[in-house]
Amino acid sequence: MNLTIPANVMSRIGPWKNLFKLVPFIGKYRLSFMFGVGAVLASSILTVPIPYLTGILLDRVLLKDKNINDMFLLLGMMAVLYLVQYAFSLLSGWLFVKISYSIVNELKYSVMSKVLSLPMSYLSTTEKGYLQGRVAECNSVGNAFSPVIISMVLSVLNAMFAVITMFAINYKISCVVIVLVPIFIFLSKSSNKKFLNSTREMMESSAVLSGEVFESMNGIEDIKILGGKETQLFKFKSKMNELFHHSVKQNKSLIFLTENVSLLNNMFTLIILLISGILIFKGQFTVGMYTSFSLYTTKVFASAQSITSLNTILKPVCLSVERIYQLLDMEDENSGKVVKLDSRIETIEFLRVGYRYRTDLPLVFNDLTFSFMRGDKVLLLGDNGTGKTTLIKLLLGLYQPAYGIISYNGIHASSIQSDSLRQKIGVVSQSTFLFRGTVLDNILYGQNCNRSTVENLIDELGLKEYIDRMPKGLDTEINQNTSGVSGGQAQIIAFIRAMLAEKDVLILDEPTANVDEETRRTIIHALREQRYMGILIVISHQMDGMDFFNKTIHLTKTL
Numbered sequence: 368m369n370l371t372i373p374a375n376v377m378s379r380i381g382p383w384k385n386l387f388k389l390v391p392f393i394g395k396y397r398l399s400f401m402f403g404v405g406a407v408l409a410s411s412i413l414t415v416p417i418p419y420l421t422g423i424l425l426d427r428v429l430l431k432d433k434n435i436n437d438m439f440l441l442l443g444m445m446a447v448l449y450l451v452q453y454a455f456s457l458l459s460g461w462l463f464v465k466i467s468y469s470i471v472n473e474l475k476y477s478v479m480s481k482v483l484s485l486p487m488s489y490l491s492t493t494e495k496g497y498l499q500g501r502v503a504e505c506n507s508v509g510n511a512f513s514p515v516i517i518s519m520v521l522s523v524l525n526a527m528f529a530v531i532t533m534f535a536i537n538y539k540i541s542c543v544v545i546v547l548v549p550i551f552i553f554l555s556k557s558s559n560k561k562f563l564n565s566t567r568e569m570m571e572s573s574a575v576l577s578g579e580v581f582e583s584m585n586g587i588e589d590i591k592i593l594g595g596k597e598t599q600l601f602k603f604k605s606k607m608n609e610l611f612h613h614s615v616k617q618n619k620s621l622i623f624l625t626e627n628v629s630l631l632n633n634m635f636t637l638i639i640l641l642i643s644g645i646l647i648f649k650g651q652f653t654v655g656m657y658t659s660f661s662l663y664t665t666k667v668f669a670s671a672q673s674i675t676s677l678n679t680i681l682k683p684v685c686l687s688v689e690r691i692y693q694l695l696d697m698e699d700e701n702s703g704k705v706v707k708l709d710s711r712i713e714t715i716e717f718l719r720v721g722y723r724y725r726t727d728l729p730l731v732f733n734d735l736t737f738s739f740m741r742g743d744k745v746l747l748l749g750d751n752g753t754g755k756t757t758l759i760k761l762l763l764g765l766y767q768p769a770y771g772i773i774s775y776n777g778i779h780a781s782s783i784q785s786d787s788l789r790q791k792i793g794v795v796s797q798s799t800f801l802f803r804g805t806v807l808d809n810i811l812y813g814q815n816c817n818r819s820t821v822e823n824l825i826d827e828l829g830l831k832e833y834i835d836r837m838p839k840g841l842d843t844e845i846n847q848n849t850s851g852v853s854g855g856q857a858q859i860i861a862f863i864r865a866m867l868a869e870k871d872v873l874i875l876d877e878p879t880a881n882v883d884e885e886t887r888r889t890i891i892h893a894l895r896e897q898r899y900m901g902i903l904i905v906i907s908h909q910m911d912g913m914d915f916f917n918k919t920i921h922l923t924k925t926l
């Protein structure tokens with residue numbers, strides 16, 4: 368199913384056009400979708416004759432013929448119609464709930480996959496909360512297929528069939544209803560608008576309050592150390608008061624909305640009763656037909672109300688889809704990169720490379736030129752802030768140079784797919800991120816090895832005693848980032864992980880910064896004695912024992 372909407376039509380339907388962006392996601396479930404739509408249609412058609420049959424029951428069976436068998440027959444027919452309609456409603460509700468959650472999951476997966484492949488130049492300048500928000504926003508897209516929406520669509524279909532039947536019964540009163548419907552929609556829409564605005568304000572202050580809680584939870588240790596409890600609680604209370612104010616306002620407008628709609632409904636029912644009464648006096652209408660009519664009218668007004676609510680529910684969905692697609696349409700870090708680096712990295716070259724984080728910031732370094740070959744052991748030196756970590760990030764393809772050329776095996780880095788490059792480079796950074804799981808899980812992360820390989824390597828590196836000192840050795844649980852192990856232990860875990868992978872390039876950013884003297888000696892010994900054949904790059908401020916390098920790059924502050 369390939370649905371393309373002409374551009375001029377798209378521009379005219381405004382935010383609604385965003386709903387069409389969901390078509391590719393529906394495509395996969397088109398069979399369920401079509402069955403669901405069929406069930407909705409069947410369900411609304413089945414209830415159409417019921418008010419008409421009620422009128423016949425009153426006029427012909429109860430008031431005229433007084434035949435009890437006919438009464439049983441008509442009531443039986445209505446009961447069967449209701450039961451079949453019930454089955455179709457259940458079926459459509461069940462199908463759409465499944466479709467809704469499946470689409471939400473697929474959207475979330477696409478957003479998450481996009482976020483993970485976006486360039487660091489974008490990610491490092493974007494708030495994490497914003498990106499988290501985009502993932503969470505996928506939930507609201509599910510509302511477009513929720514049972515509430517289905518019942519609204521159902522009521523609109525019901526109303527259409529009801530109007531046709533009403534015209535067949537009495538066109539004069541039908542015309543009155545047709546005139547009243549737009550008035551009803553207009554009046555309930557204005558109440559709805561107020562409700563929508565106050566809901567938006569309430570959601571905004573609820574998000575602000577969540578942000579406040581998120582900040583407090585994230586910085587709870589520092590809040591305790593700095594004695595910031597009162598300050599945090601004060602901020603929390605003021606955000607809570609704002610939410611209270613907007614929630615009360617929202618609920619007030621909801622009460623107004625419901626009461627206004629009910630008043631309108633009652634007034635319009637009286638108008639129809641008045642006209643019907645006059646026609647009954649004139650002998651042009653019957654009590655039974657009036658009963659049918661009022662049942663059909665209720666359906667029409669219910670659907671008019673649904674149309675206004677449809678707007679309330681679907682508009683936020685449209686806006687969410689628009690925001691999600693702003694992210695999904697962004698270029699990822701592999702856009703335009705055609706080369707998959709399959710071969711082993713033999714050479715790395717920097718030719719007059721310059722880099723700045725943002726155009727309004729000064730260059731971190733300029734005209735950097737050097738080359739490394741397989742087997743090189745490189746020491747990267749420089750004072751704090753001279754760009755050692757930044758250089759590593761460029762080597763990993765996380766950022767692109769402002770000018771100059773970086774190449775691997777003579778291939779321009781700007782054409783190499785970043786993930787294929789990173790697969791060949793191992794890094795032990797200063798701030799090692801550990802995932803939930805055991806120490807062993809973290810060492811094996813992204814690698815195709817088993818426990819015994821890890822144990823052998825730990826033995827070879829002389830780190831067995833160090834690992835055994837952890838509460839449960841390799842099975843020590845890590846809860847959140849590094850909690851459960853110390854900073855130094857986290858660095859050792861990352862070191863073992865990097866050594867296990869046998870990467871073509873191994874980068875160690877201050878590998879001995881957080882470890883005790885004995886472990887430092889063990890690491891240096893491992894680096895010196897290990898038969899590591901690739902390109903080894905080490906950043907270190909501590910020079911003691913670091914005499915096995917054949918190349919040194921000394922970064923200085925850019926003027």
Ligand SMILES: Nc1ncnc2c1ncn2[C@@H]1O[C@H](COP(=O)(O)OP(=O)(O)OP(=O)(O)O)[C@@H](O)[C@H]1O
Binds near residue numbers: 751757
């Ligand atoms: N994400 C960023 N956005 C903007 N500027 C940054 C960013 N990261 C680093 N910088 C700046 O770039 C410069 C180099 O930082 P970098 O971390 O590469 O230095 P370093 O030599 O590794 O320092 P250290 O020895 O302290 O680890 C610094 O002036 C730093 O403020």
